[in-house]
Amino acid sequence: MIKTYYIDYPQEHLEGQAHTYRCVYCKVVTTKINGSLQGHLPDCTYRLKLEHDGFERNQNPNSPSCSAADDFD
Ligand SMILES: [Zn+2]
Numbered sequence: 001m002i003k004t005y006y007i008d009y010p011q012e013h014l015e016g017q018a019h020t021y022r023c024v025y026c027k028v029v030t031t032k033i034n035g036s037l038q039g040h041l042p043d044c045t046y047r048l049k050l051e052h053d054g055f056e057r058n059q060n061p062n063s064p065s066c067s068a069a070d071d072f073d
Helices: 045-053
Strands: 011-013 021-023
């Protein structure tokens, strides 16, 4: 199952900025992340967890997916 919007990551309030929040792990502000997993840094704990869980499996070049069926030339 692939989600299209990622907003369930832990956030922290940015000191001194009333409506600004950022990811606890990669420190990217929510307005920049904009609900996208790619908005997080590549080494963000949250992003890595979701990618490990398979939500972005279609971007894994090592995925042994569906092309095996027509493997003749
Ligand atoms: Zn993050």
